[in-house]
Amino acid sequence: MNKRKLSFWEIWNMSFGFLGIQFGFALQGGFMSRIFQTLGASKDDIPFLWIAAPLTGLLVQPIIGYLSDRTWSPRWGRRRPYFLIGAVFSSLALFFAPHSPALWVAVGFLWILDASINISMEPFRALVADKLPKSQRSYGFVVQTLIIGIGTWVASNLPWLVSKLGVSDAAELGVVPMSVKVAFAIGAFVFLTSILYTVFTTSEYPPEDMEEFEKEKAKKNQFIPDILNNIGSMPATMKKLGVVQFFSWFAFFTLWSMANPALTEHVFNAPAPIETNYNLEIPDQLNAYNTANTAFQKASNLVGSYMGIYGLSSMVFALLLVLYTSRRRINRKYVHMVSLILGGLGFLIMKYIPSHEYLALSFILIGFAWGSILSMPYAMLSSSVNPKKMGVIMGIFNMFIVIPQIVAAIGGVVFISNLLGEETINAMTVAGISLILGGLANFLITNKKAITYEIENE
Template sequence: MKKRALGFWEIWNMSFGFLGIQFGFALQGGFMSRIFQTLGAEKDAIPLLWIAAPLTGLLVQPIIGYLSDRTWSAKWGRRRPYFLIGAILSSLALFFVPHSPALWVAAGFLWILDASINVSMEPFRALVADKLPESQRSYGFVIQTLIIGIGTWVASNLPWLVSQLGVSNEAASGVVPMSVKVAFAIGAFVFLISILYTVFTTTEYPPEDMEAFEKEKAKKNQFIPDILNNIGHMPKTMKKLGVIQFFSWFAFFTMWSMANPALTEHVFQTPVPVESAYDMTDVAQKEAFNVANTAFQESSNSVGSAMGIYGLSSMAFALLLTFYTSKRRINRKYVHMASLFLGGLGFLLMTYTSPENLKWCFVLIGFAWGSILSMPYAMLSSSVDPNKMGMFMGIFNMFIVIPQIIAALGGINFVSGLLGPDAINAMTIAGISLIIAGLCNLLITNKNAITYQTEDI
């Protein structure tokens, strides 16, 4: 079936739900470690507490991809039912996670939150490939990245913004500040509303051969064999992209889990206070603890706001690519390589920066983030069977979650420990990892993946 080229606003509408998804991811990525630290987590334990996120992605995304490939409703389409289910569950989890009374409760909510976000996110990737002709794939994924950038920047600044509006940023020991609770509640509302906007403004193409689709759908107990068969026969380009993804996502998982302890400690010089180090029965000691805790919470707001800058620069990067790819082809391979190099430099500079200049590190990281969210998917979508797009997008997620699992199970602590005990060394490792990912782009040789080839080439 020949797909018609879509206009900007049609692509915007079908991608708008990603605003909510990114609100969820940005709040999770920017503030879960802060919540863990507030509830008493030790610095070295934080990556392991994050393991729920990649584990749920490893399990959920291939399953949702498989099921959405085999779903069709004349009213709701193929992907949209999964958007809606994921949005409802994610919104509930976002609202309740900052109210966690204990560390294990927060870790459990992270598990639910990430699983729910993945239910919504994977079908969005497949929807671009479903709806757009191949010549518009880069354009479509770049517009998604533009929306993701907006969501990242706004959501990362929410705790700072609500505290500026008068919501308290102070709290007792072991209690998450009200500014964070209000920010997560806003994120829950935006998540649901933005997904609903896409559900009600976007239509989907039916299966090309409905009879063959129904026969395939009627097959029983094929999920595991189909997944294993497609893993065994994934295209070579997909495997090479997997190497790039491994080092890219190791770097970003390191940032999400360790940026708050690393930057509050090294850049802002306000590490989280350990209550056992203070005599809380002494008035002066208790006051000293409260002062140190408030300084940590305020610098955590500043870290979150600085992290939001990478969403802003990824948005600017995506906007530039949106204008360019709407009329011209790009070399996806070299664009991705250069972007990852810039992101790696941003991480490496964190060891030497000041609070005032930290934002420029995240500007550079934003170029890498904007490319990671678009270029690999554009290259992948030109290399796989369109009838199995959902499944392959889900399987491709393995190359995202496996490095995160390795990082969470001790990879970050081990590799950064080779440089010394300081938390900032984790950011150095993230920079080196992104530079390696950039070099791995040299592995990509498929011309159609690098630059979409039209008949006139």
């Protein structure tokens, strides 16, 4: 099929739902650990409490990719039904998560939230490859990254902004502050409305050969064999990108799960108070606990706000790439390599900064890595796979995202960090080393079409 080139605004409309998806991811990544700590989780337990997220992605994304490849509705298309289903459940989970009365309930909401976000997100990646000619795919994934950057920055600042507007950061023992509850409610609204915008402003191409499509769709009990067959026959470029992805996503899982305890403790000197260290029946001790808890909540707002900078930085990075790739080719391999190494340096300097203001520099550098992670691997991959299987291939590729997160969650982060010492900030050092290794792993990529797409090959 000869696909026409789309305008910037057509690509923007088809990608706009990612604003809501990133609201969900940013609130989850920036504040779920804070919710866990507020409900009594110890910092060493936090990575394991996050295991629901990558486990869900491991199961959901290949399934959704497979199903969306075999879905077609003249009215709703192929990918859009999954956007909408995921958005409804994500919005409900976002709204209710900060109201969790107990730690296990919050973990359950994280599971539902991540599963629902994955239902919406995976088809978005496939939609870019469905709709755009190969010469525009780098451009399309970079526009997605631009929107993701906007969502990350705004959502990460929501609790801080809501607090500045007068909503309280103080709360009773084991209760999430109202500022976080309001921020998550706003996120739920944005998630649903942005997905609806894409659903109603974007059309999809029908299958090229409808007769063949219906035959494939009619085949029964082919899911597991097809998934296994696609895993066994994955292109060499996909395997090599998997190595890059492993180190990249190990680093970012470490950021999402451990940044709040690490930075509130090391940079802001306001760790989460431990209930057993206080006799809450004594008024002075109760006041001391409440003071420490409020300081922790305010420091957590600032950690979230600083984390938003990497969204802003990735947005600027993506904007520059949009302007460049709209007219010229880029070497995706070297762009990705340099970006990951810069992000790794951003993590490494966190341990040595003299005051919290310098966190802005760390997260600017991390934003370069994030912007590249969300665009370059997918652009390289989409030039190396069968377009008829784009949904299931993107789902399988996302296994290279969730497997490193599972490794990190079941003890990888805590074990490696403890090799460097007992300070929680060592987790950020581990993230930095991992990201630099991911950057160097780009030397494995040798497929010329993946590295730089030749327009004359269209």
